[in-house]
Amino acid sequence: MVQNVYVPQRHLIDNLGGCARDIYDFSIHGGAVGTIQMPLVVPDNSIITECMVDVLTDPTSGGSATIALGLDTTTDLLAATAIASVTGIVAAKAQAAAFKLTADRNLQLTIATAALTAGKLAVHLKWAGAYDDETSR
Numbered sequence: 001m002v003q004n005v006y007v008p009q010r011h012l013i014d015n016l017g018g019c020a021r022d023i024y025d026f027s028i029h030g031g032a033v034g035t036i037q038m039p040l041v042v043p044d045n046s047i048i049t050e051c052m053v054d055v056l057t058d059p060t061s062g063g064s065a066t067i068a069l070g071l072d073t074t075t076d077l078l079a080a081t082a083i084a085s086v087t088g089i090v091a092a093k094a095q096a097a098a099f100k101l102t103a104d105r106n107l108q109l110t111i112a113t114a115a116l117t118a119g120k121l122a123v124h125l126k127w128a129g130a131y132d133d134e135t136s137r
Contacts, residue, residue, distance in 0.1 A: 034110070066111070
C-alpha cells in the first residue's frame with residue numbers, strides 16, 4: 001500500500017532542490033574592486049542548473065569594469081563580463097552547463113578592472129537538491 005509521506009518545507013528546499021534570489025545593490029554593497037560575499041547560501045552537493053540576472057539598474061563605472069558571478073569559484077556562474085554587456089536579462093548559466101557544489105556556498109559577485117559607481121542586479125538561481133543523505137522508501 002502506498003502511503004503519503006509528509007515532507008517538511010525545509011526539505012523541499014534543502015534536499016529536493018530550490019530556487020532563490022539575491023540582490024546586489026551598489027548603495028548597500030559598494031562597488032570597490034574585489035569579491036563580495038552575498039548572503040545567499042546554496043547547500044552542499046546541490047546541482048546548479050540555471051542562473052539568470054535581472055539588471056534592475058545598469059552598472060556604471062569610471063573605467064572599464066567587469067562583473068563575474070560564482071559559487072564554487074568566482075566565475076562558475078558568469079565569467080568576467082564587461083558592464084556594457086550587463087543589461088536587461090543576462091542568461092548567466094544554462095542547464096547544459098550544470099555543475100555540483102563541493103560545500104555550502106555563498107553567492108559571490110566579483111568586480112574587476114575598475115570600481116562600479118552604480119548598479120543593482122537581481123540574481124536568480126535554480127538547483128536540484130543533493131541526494132547523498134537520502135534513503136529510498
